[in-house]
Amino acid sequence: MRFILSIIIIAAASFFAGLYFPWWVIAVIAFLVSLLLPQRPSASFITGFIGVFLLWIILAASINSSNAGILAGRTGQLLKIGNSPSILIFVTGLVGGLVSGFAALTASYLNFKRGAGTN
Amino acid sequence: MRIVRFLLTAAITLFLIWALNRPWGSTLPMPLGKFLSPQSGFWQNAESVNYSFNETLSFPQLKGKANVYFDERLVPHVFAENDEDLYFIQGYLHAKFRLFQMDLQTRAAEGRASEIAGPMAINYDKEQRRLGMKYAAEHSLRAMEQDPQAKSFYGAYTAGINAYINSLKQNELPLEYKLLNFQPEEWTNMRTALLLKMMAKMLASGEDDLAYTNLRSVLTSEQIATLYPQINDSLVPIVPKGTIFPTPSFQPQYPVSADSAYFGSGFTTAATEAYKPDRDNGSNNWVVAGKKTASGFPILCNDPHLELSLPSIWYEMQLSTPQTNTYGVTLPGSPFVIIGFNDSIAWGVTNSQRDVKDYYSIKYKDKSAKEYWFNNEWRPTQQRIEEIKVKGAPSVFDTVSYTVFGPVIYDGNFTDTVTHSAALAVKWMAHQTGDDGSTFYKLNRAANYNQYVDAIKTFECPGQNFVFASKTGDIAIWQQGKFPNRWNGQGLYVMPGQDSSYWWQDFIPQDQNPHALNPERGFLESANQRPADAAYPYFIPGGYITARGIAIERYLSAMHSATVQDMMNLHNNTFNVTAEDMLPLMLQNVNVTALSPAALKYYKEVKEWNLMADAASRGQTIYQVWFDSLRRNIWYDELGKNVGFNDLPEEQTTLELLKKDTTALGFVDDVTTPQHEDLLTEVTAALNKASALLSEREKEGKLQWAKFKDVSIFHLLRTITPFARTGLNVGGWGNVINAVKKSHGPSWRMIVHMNSPTEAFGVYPGGQSGNPGSRFYDNAVDTWANGKYYQLWMMKPEEKADKRVKWTMSFHNG
Numbered sequence: 001m002r003f004i005l006s007i008i009i010i011a012a013a014s015f016f017a018g019l020y021f022p023w024w025v026i027a028v029i030a031f032l033v034s035l036l037l038p039q040r041p042s043a044s045f046i047t048g049f050i051g052v053f054l055l056w057i058i059l060a061a062s063i064n065s066s067n068a069g070i071l072a073g074r075t076g077q078l079l080k081i082g083n084s085p086s087i088l089i090f091v092t093g094l095v096g097g098l099v100s101g102f103a104a105l106t107a108s109y110l111n112f113k114r115g116a117g118t119n
Numbered sequence: 120m121r122i123v124r125f126l127l128t129a130a131i132t133l134f135l136i137w138a139l140n141r142p143w144g145s146t147l148p149m150p151l152g153k154f155l156s157p158q159s160g161f162w163q164n165a166e167s168v169n170y171s172f173n174e175t176l177s178f179p180q181l182k183g184k185a186n187v188y189f190d191e192r193l194v195p196h197v198f199a200e201n202d203e204d205l206y207f208i209q210g211y212l213h214a215k216f217r218l219f220q221m222d223l224q225t226r227a228a229e230g231r232a233s234e235i236a237g238p239m240a241i242n243y244d245k246e247q248r249r250l251g252m253k254y255a256a257e258h259s260l261r262a263m264e265q266d267p268q269a270k271s272f273y274g275a276y277t278a279g280i281n282a283y284i285n286s287l288k289q290n291e292l293p294l295e296y297k298l299l300n301f302q303p304e305e306w307t308n309m310r311t312a313l314l315l316k317m318m319a320k321m322l323a324s325g326e327d328d329l330a331y332t333n334l335r336s337v338l339t340s341e342q343i344a345t346l347y348p349q350i351n352d353s354l355v356p357i358v359p360k361g362t363i364f365p366t367p368s369f370q371p372q373y374p375v376s377a378d379s380a381y382f383g384s385g386f387t388t389a390a391t392e393a394y395k396p397d398r399d400n401g402s403n404n405w406v407v408a409g410k411k412t413a414s415g416f417p418i419l420c421n422d423p424h425l426e427l428s429l430p431s432i433w434y435e436m437q438l439s440t441p442q443t444n445t446y447g448v449t450l451p452g453s454p455f456v457i458i459g460f461n462d463s464i465a466w467g468v469t470n471s472q473r474d475v476k477d478y479y480s481i482k483y484k485d486k487s488a489k490e491y492w493f494n495n496e497w498r499p500t501q502q503r504i505e506e507i508k509v510k511g512a513p514s515v516f517d518t519v520s521y522t523v524f525g526p527v528i529y530d531g532n533f534t535d536t537v538t539h540s541a542a543l544a545v546k547w548m549a550h551q552t553g554d555d556g557s558t559f560y561k562l563n564r565a566a567n568y569n570q571y572v573d574a575i576k577t578f579e580c581p582g583q584n585f586v587f588a589s590k591t592g593d594i595a596i597w598q599q600g601k602f603p604n605r606w607n608g609q610g611l612y613v614m615p616g617q618d619s620s621y622w623w624q625d626f627i628p629q630d631q632n633p634h635a636l637n638p639e640r641g642f643l644e645s646a647n648q649r650p651a652d653a654a655y656p657y658f659i660p661g662g663y664i665t666a667r668g669i670a671i672e673r674y675l676s677a678m679h680s681a682t683v684q685d686m687m688n689l690h691n692n693t694f695n696v697t698a699e700d701m702l703p704l705m706l707q708n709v710n711v712t713a714l715s716p717a718a719l720k721y722y723k724e725v726k727e728w729n730l731m732a733d734a735a736s737r738g739q740t741i742y743q744v745w746f747d748s749l750r751r752n753i754w755y756d757e758l759g760k761n762v763g764f765n766d767l768p769e770e771q772t773t774l775e776l777l778k779k780d781t782t783a784l785g786f787v788d789d790v791t792t793p794q795h796e797d798l799l800t801e802v803t804a805a806l807n808k809a810s811a812l813l814s815e816r817e818k819e820g821k822l823q824w825a826k827f828k829d830v831s832i833f834h835l836l837r838t839i840t841p842f843a844r845t846g847l848n849v850g851g852w853g854n855v856i857n858a859v860k861k862s863h864g865p866s867w868r869m870i871v872h873m874n875s876p877t878e879a880f881g882v883y884p885g886g887q888s889g890n891p892g893s894r895f896y897d898n899a900v901d902t903w904a905n906g907k908y909y910q911l912w913m914m915k916p917e918e919k920a921d922k923r924v925k926w927t928m929s930f931h932n933g
Binding site for chain 2: 015018019056059064072095106
């Protein structure tokens with residue numbers, strides 16, 4: 001339950017914070033959520049990763065579909081990953097997910113002392 | 120252990136953020152995390168294909184209400200209550216759709232490209248500053264702000280741009296700012312002045328004075344006069360032959376030392392232009408009178424040939440108030456319509472190609488460049504210390520010394536750092552001009568011939584051929600600009616700058632600029648050729664282009680009951696008028712037995728060619744490669760040491776000379792071989808040589824002309840190729856009417872039929888939005904490439920419910 005809840009909170013909080021703060025606010029949020037809702041390190045990483053991975057993928061995919069892939073195709077070539085919006089959407093999610101996942105993982109090591117951390 | 124893991128993962132996290140939040144060199148100038156974030160990065164620029172441009176906006180600067188109706192091509196039809204609001208909104212819309220290009224171009228004009236592009240742009244910036252671009256813009260700005268009315272329009276335009284910039288959130292920044300990681304800069308009237316100076320540089324600074332100066336040491340004056348003629352034999356001037364010109368009231372005097380110190384001087388220079396404007400910057404325009412059209416009303420056409428880029432240099436608009444109503448293309452960065460029509464008249468422009476930029480050699484007292492010898496005394500220079508800020512590197516400082524002539528553009532620090540030949544000051548018409556933009560304010564409102572003349576007569580630089588048609592049936596053309604009244608030969612070469620005797624003595628009176636009104640033959644045209652024949656009583660050197668004018672004149676002469684469709688065909692015509700004369704001469708001079716098998720094949724093919732440089736033509740490719748090879752064979756052995764390929768005698772001149780003299784004054788002989796070559800040997804050798812390249816291209820499947828040329832329209836940041844459109848299937852060449860070269864050509868095609876109501880057509884290779892994430896970024900490219908047009912809609916205020924109106928933006932005071 002805590003696993004799912006963490007993912008939802010990270011995704012939702014990252015979304016709202018992203019409207020006002022720089023992109024790396026996702027790391028702050030994953031860190032705080034992982035700190036306040038302690039889990040095992042591996043679970044923390046996965047919640048952090050999935051929370052932002054999903055958020056960014058959903059946002060990017062929806063923007064891409066209303067844009068009919070015009071810009072993702074051009075940007076994909078610019079980043080040398082080919083004219084494929086889906087790959088670019090995946091890369092977008094991966095980058096956000098990794099940052100958020102590592103931030104959550106970092107926090108989980110602070111929690112361990114308190115001995116908590118199962119779903 | 121936990122603390123170690125904590126520290127380790129914390130370090131990884133921070134490293135990731137750091138790495139993703141910083142640029143990585145020139146390949147990835149953008150911070151990747153910020154760039155990829157769907158909430159701040161490039162995804163935010165991916166505009167929905169169903170995006171609604173409807174908006175209600177209020178600004179305290181507005182005096183009244185205004186509405187902007189966007190049609191299905193995103194062309195704004197602006198209806199304001201007064202001029203200030205009109206230009207405020209023009210500024211706002213320019214910024215909304217083209218901010219990056221305006222910002223980049225005016226920074227570059229001022230010599231600040233290195234702030235964005237890094238060290239690779241330092242020499243570009245130095246040349247801009249040494250040419251005195253900012254100095255020139257300061258003069259114009261003074262004139263723009265002196266007249267209260269002009270000041271209020273420029274001010275309103277500037278305020279409109281800034282209103283948009285100030286409303287921008289970081290996530291809404293145009294994509295290029297995110298890619299290059301920089302911020303927009305506040306607009307000023309000065310930046311509008313700089314933009315107009317950029318046009319002056321593009322169109323009125325391409326003379327070949329330095330090349331001619333160096334040729335003088337290897338060629339006699341007779342040879343120069345023949346190889347670089349002032350008037351081509353085949354010239355068809357803008358002002359019809361036979362026009363009588365009044366005798367000049369002022370005859371400029373030769374300096375007494377001209378023969379020895381100028382014409383006969385051995386002075387050479389190792390200075391070279393770092394960034395020279397494209398010599399094909401030119402254009403076509405023509406107008407056909409009612410007596411030659413099917414409708415009985417004039418038809419006016421224009422296609423300015425410029426570097427083709429995305430976003431385009433042009434932005435299409437209708438600008439309307441209760442007092443004025445104009446449609447056409449505008450230059451983002453400047454108010455007004457530049458080429459277009461209103462309810463009474465239509466106008467277009469081509470470049471005059473006149474030489475209005477001269478060099479003077481300067482004798483400094485010492486290396487400090489603080490004093491120079493002028494009129495028997497040491498005079499102080501005014502020195503400007505220029506700080507060029509460089510992205511990712513320390514600032515570069517350059518001192519520019521100003522003389523009575525103008526700034527010293529080349530010296531031992533730039534660009535001739537090896538031989539340190541004499542310092543050269545540049546005198547350029549654009550340094551001292553007034554408010555040239557006011558011409559367009561007036562033209563937008565002109566209702567007849569007299570008002571058109573009144574509008575253009577103050578226009579100074581870059582000299583333009585303003586073609587004109589009115590609803591009342593008048594057609595006219597004026598070559599307008601401020602031009603020095605030169606003595607014969609003045610300014611062809613670097614001039615001595617030690618006294619005032621080589622100074623420009625006077626200007627050609629404005630009313631004596633070449634012009635024509637309602638000629639008997641019923642049409643007028645200009646295509647960058649010399650404006651008048653030898654009867655014009657002034658010495659007017661320039662980088663003239665002869666061929667297109669011949670072709671246009673021939674087609675228009677033969678035309679009767681002309682229609683808009685005929686004009687469209689003529690815009691897209693690819694007849695190679697040079698090849699018409701040159702090819703038979705080449706074919707006659709081939710020794711068929713000496714041809715390689717491949718060369719023989721191409722020889723047979725080009726013999727059957729129909730002289731059209733269309734997209735699928737193989738004959739055009741064979742001809743052009745063969746001719747270029749011949750041109751190099753003839754001239755390069757003698758002149759290659761002194762000038763580059765582009766400065767060799769031109770195609771038209773080579774043709775005219777060979778028609779008269781098959782030895783081309785002896786230049787046909789290859790001086791690098793002991794034996795004597797004649798035209799037969801050279802033409803044959805040129806085809807053998809050309810056939811190697813042609814065979815190679817044929818193997819690659821690129822022998823067809825469009826494939827050979829590879830027509831491409833690049834993004835302004837040329838290195839970003841995914842934002843470009845490449846491999847367009849378009850014919851044409853610089854010497855044919857449809858002047859499409861590789862990435863240069865008709866940047867706007869416009870046809871205005873002055874019937875009632877006015878019927879107008881236009882297209883430019885781009886789209887109304889500068890955003891590569893918009894469907895309006897390049898939506899017109901294919902239409903342009905196919906030679907098609909859009910009907911231009913001069914919307915009436917009562918048509919706001921018309922189905923062509925897709926979105927509405929309303930502006931209020933508030």
